[in-house]
Amino acid sequence: MIFYRLKxxxxxxxxxxxxxxxxxxxxxxxxxxxxxxxxGFSQIGAESAWRTCNTRSVKEAAAQAGVQLLFSNxxxxxxxxxxxxxxxxxxxxxxxxxxPIVTGGWDNVLMEAKDAGIPVLVVDRKIDIQDESLxxxxxxxxxxxxxxxxxxxxxxxFKDQLGNGEPIHIVELSGTTGSSMAMSRAEGFRExxxxxxxxxxxxxxxxxxxRSKGYELMRSILETGLxxxxxxxxxxxxxxxxxxxxxxAGLKPGVDVVIVTVDAEQAAINALIRxxxxxxxxxxxxxxxxxxxxAQALVRGEKIPRLIHMEETVFYEGEDLSxxxxxxx
Ligand code: GYE
Numbered sequence: 001m002i003f004y005r006l007k008x009x010x011x012x013x014x015x016x017x018x019x020x021x022x023x024x025x026x027x028x029x030x031x032x033x034x035x036x037x038x039x040g041f042s043q044i045g046a047e048s049a050w051r052t053c054n055t056r057s058v059k060e061a062a063a064q065a066g067v068q069l070l071f072s073n074x075x076x077x078x079x080x081x082x083x084x085x086x087x088x089x090x091x092x093x094x095x096x097x098x099x100p101i102v103t104g105g106w107d108n109v110l111m112e113a114k115d116a117g118i119p120v121l122v123v124d125r126k127i128d129i130q131d132e133s134l135x136x137x138x139x140x141x142x143x144x145x146x147x148x149x150x151x152x153x154x155x156x157x158f159k160d161q162l163g164n165g166e167p168i169h170i171v172e173l174s175g176t177t178g179s180s181m182a183m184s185r186a187e188g189f190r191e192x193x194x195x196x197x198x199x200x201x202x203x204x205x206x207x208x209x210x211r212s213k214g215y216e217l218m219r220s221i222l223e224t225g226l227x228x229x230x231x232x233x234x235x236x237x238x239x240x241x242x243x244x245x246x247x248x249a250g251l252k253p254g255v256d257v258v259i260v261t262v263d264a265e266q267a268a269i270n271a272l273i274r275x276x277x278x279x280x281x282x283x284x285x286x287x288x289x290x291x292x293x294x295a296q297a298l299v300r301g302e303k304i305p306r307l308i309h310m311e312e313t314v315f316y317e318g319e320d321l322s323x324x325x326x327x328x329x
Pocket of ligand 1: 049051141
């Protein structure tokens with residue numbers, strides 16, 4: 001089946017709709033990346049403000065660079081990502097970029113991309129794969145470091161209690177099960193706190209990075225009467241749901257329960273300023289310019305770094321954030 005690189009992305013959708021998993025055909029005569037770079041981008045969904053900002057960043061960067069972006073929203077399903085990647089292969093894109101919703105299950109489809117001679121960029125989250133040559137590089141954020149930062153904040157916050165033997169009860173709402181982000185944030189958090197036996201994670205459950213699940217989980221936790229000193233939430237969306245549940249239960253979040261959250265979307269910064277959360281760890285979603293730059297380098301046949309982490313900071317309670325520019329997500 002020969003698929004000519006149709007210049008109209010809407011035709012891609014047509015291709016996508018009739019596609020099974022076809023191997024790429026030989027480049028049709030006369031078409032090459034000189035005709036403009038085409039990047040196939042498989043995004044996991046729109047589960048959080050962070051994710052929608054990540055998508056916007058890629059789309060804006062592609063438009064700015066004159067790169068044609070074939071965009072697929074997988075709606076949180078890995079099988080949709082695999083289908084989209086196969087369609088990008090059939091469409092003969094120049095580069096495939098994708099956000100792996102979970103770490104496993106990518107070997108076969110990435111082998112197909114390799115066989116088709118299409119370089120792959122892993123974006124945001126990481127993959128667990130036998131043959132590392134199946135992707136050119138990874139650009140994202142350091143989840144382990146984000147977890148460490150959360151732990152270090154708590155060491156500072158509770159420094160006067162350390163040594164008095166009093167347990168410090170932690171509830172953890174983690175991200176999507178099987179995602180590198182959930183596993184890495186949990187790893188870094190535990191790495192810092194495990195030497196201090198007073199810090200006890202008494203409950204850990206996946207809220208799937210969703211606000212609705214953060215609300216539901218916290219509501220059911222509070223109904224059990226669990227004594228919570230700290231909440232470590234793997235993303236702001238879940239935290240925003242938690243805040244509603246705590247207030248409904250008559251609790252003062254940020255006062256009755258110390259809250260550490262990750263992403264640093266505007267709503268979380270606003271909650272920090274209101275004193276409803278105590279520490280916001282930045283996870284930078286604005287990866288678009290770097291992603292497009294790396295894709296263009298791959299099209300030029302250049303090697304790219306295997307791993308690029310975005311610059312990130314931490315926002316603490318009591319900080320003067322009056323000059324902080326709008327977060328954009
Ligand atoms: O923290 C969350 C999104 O993979 C870093 O996924 C991303 C995470 C982010 O749903 O808001």
